[in-house]
Amino acid sequence: MSIVLTAAPTSTAPGLLLRPWRDEDVEELLAAYRDPVLRRFTRRPVDTTADAAAFLRRSRQGWAAGRRFSFAVLEPGPDGERLVAQVLLKEFLPGRGHAELGYWTAASARGRGVASRATVAVTEWAFARFAAAGLTRLELLHQVDNPASCRVAEKSGYAFQEVLPARPPFPRDGHRHVRRHR
Incomplete structure (x- = not known):
């Protein structure tokens, strides 16, 4: 897949590169999922090479099906690029006006604007690519006990919409944030 997105550097952080996942990302993916904070908010942990x-495999299948677009977010470092986050556009169906955006941030990258900059990059790409297919709204959902996700949503232009009641597999109420295509 040749889609590569970027997020510009800030005065305190380098630029970001967003691209589809590759087989060589396995070790960094496993390392990111060792973080207990990330594991607390994920439904499907990554514990083993399998x-x-x-x-x-799910990432490649999502891209191939045109419904789920998962980006590895990389940041340049002294030893080359390192994985700092994932942003995912999911539940996209042509003709349906909305889809969901999700993300996670590696522990080493939190608090530096990585998630919000990467979220904006994927949001803008999604609207540019899928507006003609009817996409007019993106939703970002998170549990109420994740205030960092509220801050990311707000910084990324996603307005708070409503509180959602808990439902399996989510044990707590959630927030829905929405960004509309302009």
Whole structure:
């Protein structure tokens, strides 16, 4: 897949590169999922190389089906690029006006604007690519006990819409944030 997105650097952080996942991302993916904060908010942990292979397979299948677009978010470092996050456009169906955007951030990248900059990049790409297919609204959902996700949503232009009641597999109420195509 040749889609590569970028997020510009800030005065305190380098630029970001967003691209589809690759097989060589396995070790960094496993390392990111060792973080207990990330594991607390994920439904499908990646604990083994078999889990990582399944993650990458689902990512490729989503791209191939044109319904689920998972981006590895990379940041340049002294030893080359390193994985700092994932942003995912999911539940896209042509003709349906909305889809969902999700993300996670590696522990080493939190608090530096990585998630909001990457979210904006994927949001803008999604509207540019799928507006003609009817996409007019993106939703970002998170549990109420994740205030960092509220801040990311707001910084990314997603307005708070409503509180959602808890439902399996989510044990707590959630927030729905919405960004509309302009």
